[in-house]
Amino acid sequence: MRLEDLILNQSFCDFVSGNRDASEYWNKWITSHPENQEAFDQAVRILKVLLNPRKRKVPVDKNQSLDDLLKNIRHDKNSRKFKIGGYQPRWLQVAAIILIIIISSVVWKMNIKSASNEEPAYTEIIVPVGEKAQVILADNTHVWINSGSRLKYPVKYGSANREVFLEGEAYFDVTKQHGKLFVVNTKDVKIKVLGTAFNVKSYALDRNVETTVVRGLVKVECTSSQNNSAYVNPNEKAIYVKDNRQIAISSSVKNTDKPEIEKAIKPILISKINPEPVICWKDQMLVFTDETFGDMVVKMERWYNIKIHINDSTLMAERYNGKFVHNETIYQVLEAIKLTTSIDYIAKDNAIIITRK
DSSP: OOHHHHHHOHHHHHHHHTOHHHHHHHHHHHHHOGGGHHHHHHHHHHHHHHHHHHHHTSOOOHHHHHHHHHHHHHHOTTSOOOOOSSOOSSOOOOSSSOEEOOSTTOEEEEEOOOTTOOSOOEEEEEEOTTOOEEEEOTTOOEEEEOTTEEEEEETTTTSSOEEEEEEEEEEEEOOOOTTOOEEEEOSSEEEEESSOEEEEEEOTTOSEEEEEEEESOEEEEETTEEEEEEEEOTTEEEEEETTTTEEEEESSGGGGSHHHHHHHSSSOOOOOOOOHHHHGGGGTOEEEEEEEHHHHHHHHHHHHTOEEEESOGGGGGOEEEEEEOSOOOHHHHHHHHHTTSOEEEEEETTEEEEEEO
16 A cells, blocks of 8 residues: 555544544554555555644644654655655645645644644645645545735545635645535535545636636636526536626636626636647646737736836737747746747846836
């Protein structure tokens, strides 16, 4: 049995927590499967770090908890070496539910309530601008989390419901569980599914919330009114316009321009899109599909964690298509833009200033 399978097994978690019935089973199991001793011992060490704060039910030092977890992972010199920093062919999988940390500065924290407070405890993943992360939840749902985003879910996720809270952008590949909905909560919309794959983009400063479906069926509801909702099929994008508090269904990114959205929101329109340009960020590809320079700047700021200033407002409406698949630097991207647009740029004080020649 793999390390991650043990950590995700609820009975094994009960065993590490001291459950007598589970202890009897797992003591017999490891006696019968001595070839799994290394993974067994390592899973016990990891879960003790993760479960210990919950057993104490007192405030904890969240950064120290993460440090302790990583020290335990590295303790066994003969175990597989986990790497933090950069994308790896095999992802690091560890969390109360396996957390996969892609970049070292991704912040993981558990919000633990006192014993007298019955409010649920949450695990929160904070991904800084310029970085990305992944997490596998207890039900094997796989979540990719984009730059500048936060994902929060109950420590006891899956025991009563499957509900997460998102600020920013994430791609969800949801494992189907009979009769148990998976729900993504954002400030403006709620997305409900059973088993499917879809992308949600819900940054606080963006004027739209976008839900793009790759597989399965998704229901998008406005938080302000459950009567305002839409079902979204594969290869469709639902756009919630914050100013208008309406949902539209769009066929391409260019339809997110304000005049076309205002025209579309009276009925709920359903048409097809190619979801690949929307979700390719999870595979480390920076793609622009008929996007304005203004929208590109927002995407590049999040991608590269750098401020970009445009000194000529006439550049904002220029449109571009482009695909960068080899982790090109921002300067390489700007040089590509220069091939079609007469621009110049300088780097100053951790920012880039763009002007028209």
